[in-house]
Amino acid sequence: MLAALRKYLILPKLIRLSWSAPKNRTMAWDRYWAGIARTGARSDVLWDSGTDHELLGYRDVLQRHFDPSLPVVDVGCGHGAFSRALTAFSPQVLGVDVSANAVARARDESAGVEGVSYLARDMTEPGAASGLVGSTDANVFVRGVLHVLTPADQAALMENLRQLVGARGTVFLAETNFQGNPVEYVAHLGASLRSIPAPLELAIRTLPMPGHFGPQELARVMPRDRWTLVEDGAATIETNPLMDAGGNSRIPGYFAVLKAKDPDAGR
Numbered sequence: 599m600l601a602a603l604r605k606y607l608i609l610p611k612l613i614r615l616s617w618s619a620p621k622n623r624t625m626a627w628d629r630y631w632a633g634i635a636r637t638g639a640r641s642d643v644l645w646d647s648g649t650d651h652e653l654l655g656y657r658d659v660l661q662r663h664f665d666p667s668l669p670v671v672d673v674g675c676g677h678g679a680f681s682r683a684l685t686a687f688s689p690q691v692l693g694v695d696v697s698a699n700a701v702a703r704a705r706d707e708s709a710g711v712e713g714v715s716y717l718a719r720d721m722t723e724p725g726a727a728s729g730l731v732g733s734t735d736a737n738v739f740v741r742g743v744l745h746v747l748t749p750a751d752q753a754a755l756m757e758n759l760r761q762l763v764g765a766r767g768t769v770f771l772a773e774t775n776f777q778g779n780p781v782e783y784v785a786h787l788g789a790s791l792r793s794i795p796a797p798l799e800l801a802i803r804t805l806p807m808p809g810h811f812g813p814q815e816l817a818r819v820m821p822r823d824r825w826t827l828v829e830d831g832a833a834t835i836e837t838n839p840l841m842d843a844g845g846n847s848r849i850p851g852y853f854a855v856l857k858a859k860d861p862d863a864g865r
């Protein structure tokens with residue numbers, strides 16, 4: 599019992615570290631990406647495993663549901679690791695992120711990669727889907743974005759995705775769905791009173807506290823008259839291997855595949 603409570607001794611330290619994180623979420627994300635020195639192997643980024651192993655785990659689902667003739671929009675693309683890997687599934691991939699610094703970094707890292715481009719845009723803003731991929735429908739890939747948004751922004755994002763996918767496109771989402779409070783979450787990722795892995799500390803210092811996103815959260819932002827849930831299930835979100843102090847660079851997650859219902863009504 600006492601041992602189980604010990605992890606809560608870290609709480610004052612967490613509060614102190616997160617104190618200076620900008621309250622404006624767009625500013626927080628842009629500042630976060632401005633401070634990233636390394637990605638890939640030995641990355642500063644908490645959710646960057648440095649490999650395409652997680653994406654390969656989604657390959658069968660993507661091949662089952664993505665029409666390969668459509669472009670793919672990677673919503674909340676960050677430094678573009680998944681956007682680049684998604685060129686294996688589509689000849690045209692567009693990574694979109696609210697942070698101009700993320701987009702600049704993604705562009706730099708994608709020099710010489712065919713078929714991928716980037717754009718800075720807040721995908722929760724009304725009309726954000728307009729003009730992204732011209733007049734065609736698109737497939738949408740979302741990893742680790744909904745769980746960092748407020749419920750109102752999640753609903754706004756979903757409405758924009760509906761416009762993007764139209765009649766032929768499909769949404770694939772994979773999100774962190776850790777069942778536990780923030781102290782249990784950071785403890786899972788290797789934080790203790792003695793030390794906090796550097797990529798985790800950077801996220802705590804800079805970013806809003808994330809939530810989790812699973813079937814219940816999806817049901818709240820997926821009106822049944824607007825979306826069809828085609829397939830869903832458990833996923834494993836692979837994070838930075840530096841998080842492995844306690845053997846936990848993996849976070850329980852959730853994936854879902856969605857099609858828009860009556861899409862023309864959303865245009």
Ligand SMILES: C[S@@+](CC[C@H](N)C(=O)[O-])C[C@H]1O[C@@H](n2cnc3c(N)ncnc32)[C@H](O)[C@@H]1O
Pocket residue numbers: 627628645646673674675676677678679680694695696697700719720721722740741742743746
């Ligand atoms: C946890 S990161 C995941 C990045 C990337 N999808 C990956 O898995 O490597 C969340 C990303 O969503 C972006 N983001 C947050 N809010 C957004 C919004 N309203 N519109 C577009 N991107 C957003 C952040 O800048 C950040 O790059």
